[in-house]
Amino acid sequence: MKRIAESTVRRLSAYLRFLEEFEAQGHQTISSGELAAQGGATSAQVRKDLSFFGSFGKRGLGYSVSALSSSLREILGLGRQWNVVIVGAGKIGAALAQYEGFRARGFNVVGVYDEDPARVGGTLDGVVVRDQRELEADIARLKPHIALIAVPAEAAQALVDRVVRSGIRAILNFAPTPLTVPEKVTLRSVNMALELEILSYALVNADD
Amino acid sequence: MKRIAESTVRRLSAYLRFLEEFEAQGHQTISSGELAAQGGATSAQVRKDLSFFGSFGKRGLGYSVSALSSSLREILGLGRQWNVVIVGAGKIGAALAQYEGFRARGFNVVGVYDEDPARVGGTLDGVVVRDQRELEADIARLKPHIALIAVPAEAAQALVDRVVRSGIRAILNFAPTPLTVPEKVTLRSVNMALELEILSYALVNADD
DNA sequence: AAGTGTGAATGCGTTCACAGCA
DNA sequence: TGCTGTGAACGCATTCACACTT
Numbered sequence: 001m002k003r004i005a006e007s008t009v010r011r012l013s014a015y016l017r018f019l020e021e022f023e024a025q026g027h028q029t030i031s032s033g034e035l036a037a038q039g040g041a042t043s044a045q046v047r048k049d050l051s052f053f054g055s056f057g058k059r060g061l062g063y064s065v066s067a068l069s070s071s072l073r074e075i076l077g078l079g080r081q082w083n084v085v086i087v088g089a090g091k092i093g094a095a096l097a098q099y100e101g102f103r104a105r106g107f108n109v110v111g112v113y114d115e116d117p118a119r120v121g122g123t124l125d126g127v128v129v130r131d132q133r134e135l136e137a138d139i140a141r142l143k144p145h146i147a148l149i150a151v152p153a154e155a156a157q158a159l160v161d162r163v164v165r166s167g168i169r170a171i172l173n174f175a176p177t178p179l180t181v182p183e184k185v186t187l188r189s190v191n192m193a194l195e196l197e198i199l200s201y202a203l204v205n206a207d208d
Numbered sequence: 209m210k211r212i213a214e215s216t217v218r219r220l221s222a223y224l225r226f227l228e229e230f231e232a233q234g235h236q237t238i239s240s241g242e243l244a245a246q247g248g249a250t251s252a253q254v255r256k257d258l259s260f261f262g263s264f265g266k267r268g269l270g271y272s273v274s275a276l277s278s279s280l281r282e283i284l285g286l287g288r289q290w291n292v293v294i295v296g297a298g299k300i301g302a303a304l305a306q307y308e309g310f311r312a313r314g315f316n317v318v319g320v321y322d323e324d325p326a327r328v329g330g331t332l333d334g335v336v337v338r339d340q341r342e343l344e345a346d347i348a349r350l351k352p353h354i355a356l357i358a359v360p361a362e363a364a365q366a367l368v369d370r371v372v373r374s375g376i377r378a379i380l381n382f383a384p385t386p387l388t389v390p391e392k393v394t395l396r397s398v399n400m401a402l403e404l405e406i407l408s409y410a411l412v413n414a415d416d
Numbered sequence: 417a418a419g420t421g422t423g424a425a426t427g428c429g430t431t432c433a434c435a436g437c438a
Numbered sequence: 439t440g441c442t443g444t445g446a447a448c449g450c451a452t453t454c455a456c457a458c459t460t
Contacts, residue, residue, distance in 0.1 A: 004413075005451060006406065013405045014386065031419060039386050043419085044453060051421060059420045059459035076405055077412030084404075095303035101384055101401040146407055169414065170407040172400075176309055178222065178247050186410040188403050192380075193309040195396050196292075197221045197284055198214065199354055199378040202394040204285030205212075206377065213429060239441065251441090252431060259443055267437040268440045418460090426453070437442080 008049050009076070014039040015046065016072040023065045031062040082107050083144040085168075087159050089114035089122070089129045092174050093150035097124040110142050132159075139166035146170045153177035160187075216257050217284070222247040223254065224280040231273045239270040290315050291352040293376075295367050297322035297330070297337045300382050301358035305332040318350050340367075347374035354378045361385035368395075 018038045022030055032043040032050075050056050050068075053075050057063040073079045084107050086093050096102075097112050112124055115132040122129045130138065147163040149156055149171060156175035163171065164185055173179055173189040181187045226246045230238055240251040240258075258264055258276075261283050265271045281287045292315050294301050304310075305320050320332055323340040330337045338346065355371040357364055357379060364383035371379065372393055381387055381397040389395045 007451070009406050009409045010402065012409075013402050017384075033419080040388075042453070044455090045451095047420060048422080048452080055421070057420050060418045061460065062419065075409070077408040078405065082404070082408060082411075091303040091306050095299040096400070098299050099400065102404065105401050105405065107401070107404050145411060146404065170411050172403050172407060176225075180248075184414070186407055186414075188407060190398060190400065190403060192304070192307065192398065193313050193315070194218065194221050195380050195398060196290070196310065196315050196354065197286065197313065198217050199380060199394055199396060200285040200290060201217045201220075201283070203290075203353060203378050206392070206394075215429070241441085250431070252433090253429095255442060256430080256444080263443070265442050267442045269438065270441065420457105420459075422455100422457090424454080424456105426451105428449100428451085430447105430449080432447070433445095435442105435444090438440090 002052060004052055008052065011039065011041060011045070011049055012072055012076060015049075016069060016076065016078070019065055019069045019072065023069060027065055029062040030065050030068070032057070035063070078106055080106065082146055083110045083142060084108060084146045084148060085111040085113065085135075085139065085142070085144045085163075086148045086150060087113050087132070087135065087163065088150035088174075089116075089119045089124065090150065093148075094124050096148055096150060096174075097127060107146070110144055111138055113138075135159075135162060136166050139163065139168065144168065146172065149173045149175055149179075151175055210260060212260055216260065219247065219249060219253070219257055220280055220284060223257075224277060224284065224286075227273055227277045227280065231277060235273055237270040238273050238276070240265070243271070286314055288314065290354055291318045291350060292316060292354045292356060293319040293321065293343075293347065293350075293352045293371075294356045294358060295321050295340070295343070295371065296358035297324075297327045297332065298358065301356070302332050304356055304358060304382075305335060315354070318352055319346055321346075343367075343370060344374050347371065347376065352376065354380065357381045357383055357387075359383055 015035055032046040036043045036046045056068050056071055086097050086109060089112050097109050109127050112127050112129045113132045113135050114120055114129050119129050120131045147168045149159060151159055153175045156177055157179055160179050164181055170186045176191050176193055179187060223243055240254040244251045244254045264276050264279055294305050294317060297320050305317050317335050320335050320337045321340045321343050322328055322337050327337050328339045355376045357367060359367055361383045364385055365387055368387050372389055378394045384399050384401055387395060
């Protein structure tokens with residue numbers, strides 16, 4: 001299949017969220033225009049995005065809400081459970097471990113790790129914080145698919161190396177530092193201070 | 209001035225971070241190539257990014273680390289303190305309120321708000337959680353520049369409307385829902401479940 | 417009549433390549 | 439010689455416009 005732009009995947013995700021709401025309201029069909037209105041996209045964009053994966057609509061009618069929902073879940077790989085380990089049980093790690101939005105979408109936190117003895121043994125939303133030294137053994141045993149990195153910037157690369165060596169292929173990084181991974185591994189980063197700096201730039205350059 | 213792409217601003221921020229490290233190591237000058245190696249950019253990209261704002265380098269020599277640092281701080285609006293209010297003192301709001309990365313970059317949390325009486329009055333990293341009903345009065349008084357929205361999806365739009373009406377011009381949203389703001393307001397969103405879904409897509413479509 | 421699916425046109429960010437200066 | 443600054447070329451995502459289907 002053709003290479004799909006990340007921006008497209010991002011929007012598919014948004015479409016799916018809205019479709020689920022729309023379905024709950026009892027609607028049967030939806031047009032590309034209605035779907036677009038939601039996330040600030042255009043109807044052409046919606047149709048183009050979907051066209052990369054097939055023809056899901058009926059001309060003159062629109063899309064079946066339920067059929068399109070399940071197609072999108074299929075495309076995004078959300079028709080299954082994903083197991084997630086969280087590395088770092090500080091403020092951010094703890095908040096992530098207890099975030100309901102993950103479980104609701106099929107992402108199960110199967111382990112939380114920290115190196116601080118004061119944190120090890122504690123419980124976060126039913127998951128016990130384990131010693132970071134158990135990481136390799138646990139990954140071998142539990143075979144989680146995704147690792148969330150929530151440790152200080154200085155420690156992040158070493159931990160990424162460890163989880164990659166243990167077989168993890170997808171990483172979501174919250175440490176404010178650039179990281180490198182082998183090509184076969186997908187790495188995404190969320191950098192909250194960076195987001196604020198972009199707002200800072202916008203505020204300083206607002207022309208009004 | 210010409211419109212600058214968000215991706216450019218994002219990279220400028222990364223350059224600045226690295227320049228500060230590099231400066232701490234006692235280096236005087238740096239080339240576009242060295243600066244690029246860091247964040248996976250190319251030297252041409254670095255030079256192009258900087259060229260939007262002026263000529264900061266010396267041909268044949270490179271850039272003065274300290275001069276470029278302060279130019280970037282100036283450009284990004286980081287030569288000052290920004291005041292931030294956090295709306296929502298749940299798991300995410302609390303983690304944000306205690307995040308050191310913000311203060312380190314000049315973002316001061318001047319208020320945290322919640323509607324749950326059980327949370328109001330509590331303390332997060334020295335800041336007292338206040339009643340959400342005080343929001344308007346406090347914004348009028350403290351004149352914060354940025355609002356962080358960390359409430360459930362259903363409540364987010366109403367609160368965004370309130371802070372916008374009170375004069376806030378920059379918002380960072382953590383609620384997993386699309387929001388609308390007037391044109392003069394800059395809105396950015398961090399959606400953690402969405403990031404995981406992009407990883408899910410990558411895992412399902414990995415060709416190996 | 418309504419709304420999809422899609423080639424073509426457009427716009428925009430990135431990369432190239434080289435002239436210009438220290 | 440070394441590295442910047444930048445117009446030109448390129449590639450890719452978005453938008454347009456319309457043929458096609460129900």
